[in-house]
Amino acid sequence: DGGITQSPKYLFRKEGQNVTLSCEQNLNHDAMYWYRQDPGQGLRLIYYSQIVNDFQKGDIAEGYSVSREKKESFPLTVTSAQKNPTAFYLCASSPLAGSYNEQFFGPGTRLTVL
């Protein structure tokens, strides 16, 4: 089945620990994105990548880091510098072909920092 997978679905971490969220896609999409969603709020862009080995900061990149070593993978690390890391994290991908830039989302990872 083609799609975007995120793991795990639920993640618990102690304050001060770094944690890495996984995002994999087998849609052969060029672009990948990470969003953060807080209760009752919209989506805020953390980082995005249009091509392997390249990525750009979004609107709320502070306290996060990413890598794009493979086309199909775009892991997000939530570092201890992120002041309020508890949130729902969504990964998305897009073919980035011409004008057709629909983004398709994974199921999300809910991170709770204790």
Add this chain to the structure above:
Amino acid sequence: GQQLNQSPQSMFIQEGEDVSMNCTSSSIFNTWLWYKQDPGEGPVLLIALYKAGELTSNGRLTAQFGITRKDSFLNISASIPSDVGIYFCAGLHFYNQGGKLIFGQGTELSVKP
């Protein structure tokens, strides 16, 4: 970052009623997308619009790309309980950077059986 003005923020309707929600922007978009998000899940793409004035349907859903390129609306006809969820609009600027979407704040729909 910029966000779209999406309204209403929430709606409480009776099963069978029609629903209408819209998004407006101060800048021009060349793509409008509508997503639905169920609790605890990722958003699912419902409808994509690419041309000003375009009207597109997907079952009971109809969406339009405003003629000014600065707005879009989504209609749901004859609502059913499974329509419950949060609906997001998203737009892509004419000169977009890396396919970055601009999202509305969402419309939370509740349907009373």
